[in-house]
Amino acid sequence: MDETVAEYIRRTVLKMPRDEIKMMLQKWGFLSEAQLQTLNFHQIKENISQEVVQLCEENSADIKQAAVLDIIYNHIYQNKRMWSVYQMKKTGDELEYFDLKEFKKKFKRNLRSALKNVTITFREYEDNAIWIRVAWGTPYRKPNQYKPSYVVYHSQTPYVFISASVLKSNLPLLCQALMVASNYHDIREMELRGHSLNSLKDIVFKRYSQNFESYCPKPLQERTVEPESVDLRITEENRSEKERIQRLNREVYGDGPQPILEFAQYMLETMFKSDLKMDVLDKKEPFRCLVKFSSPHLLESLKSLAPAGMAGAPLSPLLTCITQKARNCFRIRDKKGLFPESFVSP
C-alpha cells in the first residue's frame, strides 16, 4: 500500500471522534466485521488509527477507497464546511431521464480531459443526493488529497452545492464538468452561503415551512397554551398588539422551524447627498458600507425580534425576504436617475 494512502487514512481516522470511528468504518465497508472486531476502540486515537492502517494494509487499500472514507466523514460532518449554492440553466425544455451511470461517466470524462491528475469519487445517498469528491493536482503533480472540493447534487434539479477547496482556479473546471454531465448550459453562483447544508437545501427546494392558507384535513397540532395565571391581580397589557405581532410573524415565517443560516450581509453603496452649497467632498466617491448580521440561527432570531419587543413588526422586507429570495448576500445601490432611491440589485 502506498505510503501516502496510509498516511491519508491515518489522518482521516484521527479526525473522527473516538466513539464514532467504529460506525464510520462500518459504513465504509472496506474492512470486514471480523477485522473490525480485532480493533480496540478504547485506546487513544493515535493507536486506533495505526491499527486501522495496518488492517487497510492487509486489504491493500488504494486512494479510491481512502477517498470514500473521507466522503463518509464529510457527509456526517457536513456542517463543518461552508457551502455555496450554484444555479444551472438549461436551454431546452425536454424531459430528462437522469441516469446516474451516464452522469458519472460524463463528469469523469470531462474533468479528466481538462486535468489528468484528479481523484474523483462518487457516493449516493438515500435522499437522491449525489456526493462528488474531487482532489486536485496539476499537470506535473499528483492530486492533493488534503484539500478536496465537495459537490452535492440532486438529480434533475438546477441547484448544486459546492464546498470548494482553497484553490479557486479549479472552480471553472468543476462547473464545466457539472454542466456537461447534467445537461445544462450555464451556471452562476447564487448569493446564498452557509454551513448547514440541509438548510440551504430546504431554502432552494422550498422545503421550509411557508405559511400557505390551505384547508388541512388533519387537525392542527394543538399549540401548547400557557395556562392563564388565574391570579386576577395580574393583567396583560398590550394584548392586541402582541396578537398583531404574532399574526404578522406567522404570515412571514410560518409555523415550522426556520432553516439555519449563520449570517446575512448587506453591501450598501450610496452617494453622499448634500446641499449644493455644502459641497463637502471634492471627489464624487460613493459611500460604501457593509452591514452583517450574524447569529448561530439567524432566521430564528429575526423571527423573535418583534415578539421580544426589540423591533417593530412588520420587519423590513430586506430581512424577511431571505428565504423567499434564497439569498443572504445583498447589494443595495442607489437607483440611478431622477429619484435616487435605494433598490436591491438582482
Add this chain to the structure above:
Amino acid sequence: GMFAQLEVLEARAHREAVEQEKKEQREEKLALLESRVRELRLRRDELRDKVDLQEKGGLGKEGMGSDPALPSARNVLEWRIRSLKGLLQVFHLTGISGKLGKGRMSLTLSTAHGGSHLDSFHLEFLTRPELRIRRHSIPSFIPLEQLSRKFLPRDLRGFLDQLSQHLNAFAGRRFQAEQLQEHFSDWIVGTLQGNSLCNLLVFKYNIPGNNRNFPFRARLLYQDPCRSLPTEVVVSCS
C-alpha cells in the same frame, strides 16, 4: 417583626383567594348546569309542540299553533359549520382546493395514488395586475416555469390540470418505489437506484426459490411525466 406580619397577611390573602376561586368554580358549574337545564326544557317544549302539531293533523291555518320553534341560532351555526367542513373535505378529495382573497389566491394541490393520500403542494397567486405566481412549494424538478409560461395567465384551468397531473404522477411513482422497497425488501438485491423525478428506476432482484447467483436486472423508464406507470421496461439477466 414586620416581615412576619406581612407573611401572615400574605398567607391569609392566599387562603382567601383559593377559597374564593373554589367558590367561583362551584358557581360557574352551577350556572352551566342551570343553562343546560334551560336548554333541555326548551327542547322538550319544542318536541312537545311538534307532537301536538302532528296529532292535530291537517288543521287549517287557524288551528296551527305557534310555529314549531325555530331552530336555535346555535344549531343553525353548527349545521353550517358541518356542511362547510364537508364541502371543504369534498374539495380536498378532488385534489384541488383553494382560497380567494383580496388580490391573492391560494391553491392546494393534493396528490393521491391507489387510495393512499400523499403529499400536498401549495401555490400562491397574485391576481392583480395579472395572474402570476407569488410563491410555491413545488419541487424544482417539476417543470413549473415551463407550464406557467405555456398556460398562464390566460388558461388557469389548463395550467392546474397539467400541474396536477405532473404532481400526482410524480407522487405516485415515488410512492410505488417506496412500497417496492418496503414490501419486497427480501427480493431486491442492494438498493433501488432512481432519481429525483422517479422517472428512471434500476434495481436487481431475485425471485425467491430461484438460484440466487443470477439476479435479474430491471430498468424501468417512465417517459410520460404525467403517468405513474412505466413506458418501457427492460429485464435482463446476466
